[in-house]
Amino acid sequence: MAVDRDHVLRSAAALLTRKSTATMDEVAKAAGISRATLHRHFAGRDALVRALETLGIQECEAALDAARLDDGPAREALRRFVTEIEPAAALLAFLYSENQLYEGEEQNAGWARIDARMAALFRRGQSSGEFRIDLTPAWLTDALYGLLASGAWATTEGRLAPKDFTYMIVELFLGGALRREEP
Secondary structure: OOOOHHHHHHHHHHHHHHOOOOOHHHHHHHHOOOHHHHHHHOOOHHHHHHHHHHHHHHHHHHHHHHHOOOOOOHHHHHHHHHHHHHHHHHHHHHHHOOHHHHOHHHOOHHHHHHHHHHHHHHHHHHHOOOOOOOOOHHHHHHHHHHHHHHHHHHHHOOOOOHHHHHHHHHHHHHHOOOOOOOO
């Protein structure tokens, strides 16, 4: 019986987003395969995490494409991106916490491509007067990633309804947490 690598990766992602310390035995069980079969595809946890990283980058780039970042107002492009990335947010939250992905010279160039696209969106929004100019595009990008990860964790834990994911993240990001006085 052929093993569907995509199924194994998505099963691993689903498990690891809920339990980041899951063992390879638990990953194999979640994928419905033996540990030996899992090890034939991924020599160890590092290889599995690297494969999940590739999947995460693909998912993020697909969401960026679907969001049409260059179309319309930057704030609407941001809203579209958050909506598009929501299905992959839990995987990205897991990857966000995997320090090994950001150490040394082996960092995947995909993250730099994603960061550049997001920073370009924020620069466009700053140029059009939609976004604050006192915050750098790099900081806005990192802040958005933090909110996406927090939203994914809150959804996984049942503290945020999935239907509210985009609204909560976009409203907090664009509006900030300060209460505005009523006129």
